[in-house]
Structure formats: C-alpha cells, structure tokens
Amino acid sequence: MSLSRKQLLKIMGGTAVAAGMPLGAAEASASQAPTRKRDVCIVGGGASGTYTAMRLRQLGKSVLLVERSDRLGGHTETHRDPVTGDTTEIGVVLWRDLPAVRGYFKRLGVPVEVFSGHESKPPKYADFRTGAPVNAPASPPDLMTSYFKVLKKYPYLATGYDLPDPVPAELYMPFAKFAAKHGLEALVPLLVRVMMGFGDLLTLPTLYVMKSFDIDMVSRLLNGGSFLTTKSGNNSELYEKAATHLDDDVLLNAELIRVNRSRDLVTIRVGTPQGLQTILAKKIVFTAPPTQRNLAPFDLDRTERTLFSRFRPHFYYTGLVRLPGVPDTMTVQNLGSTPPFHMPALPALYHIQSSGVPGLHHVKYGSTVPLTYRQVRANIHADIKRLVAAGTIPATTVKLSTLKSHSPYGMSVSADDIANGFYRRLNALQGRNRTFYNGAAFHAHDSSLLWQFTERLLPNLT
Numbered sequence: 001m002s003l004s005r006k007q008l009l010k011i012m013g014g015t016a017v018a019a020g021m022p023l024g025a026a027e028a029s030a031s032q033a034p035t036r037k038r039d040v041c042i043v044g045g046g047a048s049g050t051y052t053a054m055r056l057r058q059l060g061k062s063v064l065l066v067e068r069s070d071r072l073g074g075h076t077e078t079h080r081d082p083v084t085g086d087t088t089e090i091g092v093v094l095w096r097d098l099p100a101v102r103g104y105f106k107r108l109g110v111p112v113e114v115f116s117g118h119e120s121k122p123p124k125y126a127d128f129r130t131g132a133p134v135n136a137p138a139s140p141p142d143l144m145t146s147y148f149k150v151l152k153k154y155p156y157l158a159t160g161y162d163l164p165d166p167v168p169a170e171l172y173m174p175f176a177k178f179a180a181k182h183g184l185e186a187l188v189p190l191l192v193r194v195m196m197g198f199g200d201l202l203t204l205p206t207l208y209v210m211k212s213f214d215i216d217m218v219s220r221l222l223n224g225g226s227f228l229t230t231k232s233g234n235n236s237e238l239y240e241k242a243a244t245h246l247d248d249d250v251l252l253n254a255e256l257i258r259v260n261r262s263r264d265l266v267t268i269r270v271g272t273p274q275g276l277q278t279i280l281a282k283k284i285v286f287t288a289p290p291t292q293r294n295l296a297p298f299d300l301d302r303t304e305r306t307l308f309s310r311f312r313p314h315f316y317y318t319g320l321v322r323l324p325g326v327p328d329t330m331t332v333q334n335l336g337s338t339p340p341f342h343m344p345a346l347p348a349l350y351h352i353q354s355s356g357v358p359g360l361h362h363v364k365y366g367s368t369v370p371l372t373y374r375q376v377r378a379n380i381h382a383d384i385k386r387l388v389a390a391g392t393i394p395a396t397t398v399k400l401s402t403l404k405s406h407s408p409y410g411m412s413v414s415a416d417d418i419a420n421g422f423y424r425r426l427n428a429l430q431g432r433n434r435t436f437y438n439g440a441a442f443h444a445h446d447s448s449l450l451w452q453f454t455e456r457l458l459p460n461l462t
C-alpha cells in the first residue's frame with residue numbers, strides 16, 4: 001500500500017507538493033527536512049498512544065508521538081457549553097478504579113473521584129423505527145451471574161486476544177446463538193448500552209461481546225466495584241496535561257507520508273503544518289485504528305497486508321442536541337420491539353440521554369455502513385420526530401449543536417477468521433519489522449484495559 005498523489009496533496013496542502021512540486025521531489029524534500037532521532041516513534045495520540053509515550057519517557061526512552069488531529073485524547077472529548085460554561089463528555093466518561101489508573105492521573109496532576117453519574121429518571125424504551133414505546137424485557141435474577149460463569153471459562157480474554165488453538169467455538173459463534181444457548185437473551189438491552197458503536201450485536205462473534213462486557217466489568221457490577229472520573233468534570237484535562245508534559249515530543253496535525261522499516265531503523269516521513277519532517281526511530285508503535293488508509297504509508301509486507309485487510313470497522317457518532325420542552329432528566333433508549341433480543345435496528349440513534357448540562361441532551365448514533373455527517377444529522381432529526389409523533393417524548397424542535405464521528409470504531413473480523421487463527425497471527429506481528437501494535441483493535445475499547453495492555457507491551461519496547 002502506498003499513498004496516492006491525491007492523498008499526499010491533501011495531507012500537505014500549502015506545502016511543496018501543493019505548490020506543484022512532483023511527488024518524487026516532495027519526498028526528496030522530506031528526506032532533507034529536519035531529522036529527529038528517537039528510541040520509539042508512536043503513531044496516534046489517543047488513550048493507548050499517549051500512555052505509551054508517557055510511560056516510555058518515564059522509563060528513560062526518547063519518544064515522538066505523531067497525532068493526526070489537533071489535540072491528544074482520541075475518543076476523549078469534552079464539550080464546554082458556551083452559555084453556561086458547564087462541561088459534558090461526548091466521548092470517554094469513566095475509567096476503572098485500578099491502582100495503575102489512579103497512579104497515571106496522579107503523575108499528571110489530574111484529581112479524580114468515584115463516578116456517581118448524572119441524575120436521570122429510569123429510561124423509557126422505544127422502537128425508534130416507529131417511535132412507539134416498548135416494554136423492557138424482564139431480566140431473570142441470575143442473568144449476570146450466569147454470564148459471569150461463562151466468562152470464567154475464558155480467563156485469557158482479560159489480557160488480550162491470546163486465544164488457544166483451536167479457538168473454542170463459543171468465541172466465534174454469533175452472539176444470538178450463544179445467548180440462546182445460555183439463556184442470556186435478556187442481556188441484549190444492557191449490551192446495547194455497553195457496546196454502542198459495534199453494529200448488530202446479534203450477528204457479531206461472541207468474542208467481541210466478551211471483550212467489551214468483560215469479566216472485570218461484570219465483577220465490578222456484581223460486587224459494587226467503582227469507576228473514576230475527573231473532579232474537574234473535564235476528562236480532556238488528562239490529555240492537555242500529557243501534551244504539556246510531552247511538549248516538543250508531540251507532533252499534532254501530523255500525517256504520515258512514508259514509513260520504511262529496515263533491519264536496524266525505522267524511517268518515518270511526516271507532513272506537519274511546519275513542513276515535512278523525518279524521524280529516525282529504533283522502533284515504531286502503531287496505535288491508530290488499523291485501517292487501509294492509516295496503514296497506507298507503511299511498507300507492509302504480504303503477511304501484514306493480508307492480515308490487516310481482514311479488519312472491518314463499524315461507525316459511531318456522538319453529539320448534543322437541544323430539545324426545548326423535553327425534560328433534561330429524560331432518557332429514551334432504542335430497543336427493537338421484536339423478542340427475545342429486542343436488538344434495535346441500525347442505523348439509528350441508540351439513545352437520547354441527559355447530559356448534565358441544562359438544555360442539552362446526549363445523542364449516540366450507530367451504523368454498520370459509513371454515513372456522511374449530513375445523513376447522520378437528517379436521520380437523528382427523523383428518529384426524534386418519530387418519537388414525538390408517537391407521543392413518546394413531548395413536542396419539540398430539534399437543534400443539533402455538536403456532532404462528532406468516532407468512526408472507524410469496533411474493528412472486527414469474521415467468525416471464520418477468528419476460527420482460522422487470525423488473532424494468533426495478528427499477535428505474532430508484535431515486534432516484526434521493528435513495529436509494535438497497541439490500541440482497541442489489539443485488546444479492547446476501554447482506556448483502563450489498554451493502559452494495562454501497554455504495561456505488558458513495555459518490556460518489548462525498552
């Protein structure tokens with residue numbers, strides 16, 4: 001895979017290439033650009049990339065963190081209401097209460113507290129295809145303990161995708177079949193909340209459900225374990241502090257142009273607002289979603305190309321909406337009217353929920369196909385109008401004040417790929433060609449678990 005001229009032009013608007021310099025000349029110019037030498041170059045400044053950079057620095061390694069957007073934090077995104085100054089999270093809300101998590105916040109000087117949630121009434125359920133109310137299915141009292149018992153059979157899921165060979169069939173069975181086998185159909189409404197952004201849960205291999213609604217989380221829910229959030233109500237503070245700490249070792253608005261990995265060195269060419277830069281690193285850690293676009297600058301070999309081409313993304317959007325006349329404390333969750341699973345039909349809004357900021361409601365939208373912002377906006381309006389027409393929520397006007405895409409999200413592979421040892425081969429890539437991998441696709445969509453995963457990766461990087 002390599003970048004097309006069009007992609008390169010887009011990356012480097014305003015630079016030599018945009019000024020008409022041929023592609024080869026622009027690359028040659030990159031090779032003359034300032035060169036930075038580092039022990040490790042990290043691609044992607046979200047949860048896992050930022051933590052990796054911070055910890056490697058702490059362990060005495062020189063690092064450079066390359067982030068495509070204009071800030072660190074990835075899915076952590078805080079909205080400040082211009083009217084009240086209040087904040088609300090349209091991305092990451094909470095972390096698991098673990099010593100390592102507390103330690104990380106402490107090192108960066110970000111006070112945390114135990115998460116208690118916003119005040120909101122019990123949710124109303126409706127099928128957003130019609131807007132009509134749906135009765136939540138009754139949950140058997142032992143639902144969670146039954147699920148916990150099954151999870152206990154697969155302790156290795158807690159540390160990554162270290163699956164045995166052969167892979168147990170339950171792990172790649174579609175979740176609907178697994179749920180029917182264990183009498184766990186009533187888990188779906190809760191899973192829809194925990195696994196927003198993962199598409200149709202009924203057809204998804206069960207492995208992804210077990211990785212997302214994992215043994216530690218279920219045990220916390222069963223035993224009253226706690227979660228943490230920032231005292232300031234501004235979760236982005238963690239990443240603002242990390243950016244200050246890493247200072248010159250972060251390149252923002254930076255786009256990879258070429259990554260060449262030789263026996264002794266990784267040469268990385270990056271387009272930045274300050275011009276082209278060259279990084280010479282001993283190792284590279286890739287933490288961005290492993291999509292074709294993100295991997296295009298790499299000199300991938302056949303094994304890497306074949307494996308990465310198997311990943312399929314899902315699509316997830318979050319935003320805030322003003323709905324005058326709808327009580328701030330009202331939550332409406334989308335549930336399909338069809339028993340026994342009540343899985344909502346996607347694409348659709350997952351829910352409308354209290355944001356904690358007066359007059360603003362969270363909206364979360366999921367799709368199995370990519371959509372434009374315009375389509376998502378129109379669909380959100382249509383979903384809310386159906387809820388009004390059916391009398392599920394009071395008459396209102398809809399004003400979407402923020403909409404963000406968190407796509408690509410929930411990268412998954414097929415049941416056949418899982419059965420045929422995809423994750424064994426993926427794990428074998430760690431360290432190959434001086435390249436290491438971190439991030440949700442390699443473990444779980446959970447910041448705390450990714451920080452634990454990073455701790456296990458660090459010895460290979462130092």
Ligand SMILES: Cc1cc2nc3c(=O)[nH]c(=O)nc-3n(C[C@H](O)[C@H](O)[C@H](O)COP(=O)(O)OP(=O)(O)OC[C@H]3O[C@@H](n4cnc5c(N)ncnc54)[C@H](O)[C@@H]3O)c2cc1C
Nearest residue numbers: 044046047048068074075092093094288439440445446447
């Ligand atoms: C709405 C929402 C709510 C969530 N809530 C929680 C929660 O409460 N608690 C929790 O633990 N988890 C939560 N998660 C999940 C969690 O945020 C993710 O699992 C975690 O952020 C994944 O970390 P990551 O490092 O893999 O990816 P990200 O945090 O997404 O970081 C990837 C980074 O790479 C950058 N990037 C992408 N491509 C490139 C490229 N080519 N070059 C350079 N940089 C690139 C991106 O801009 C991004 O900054 C939530 C996710 C979403 C979407």
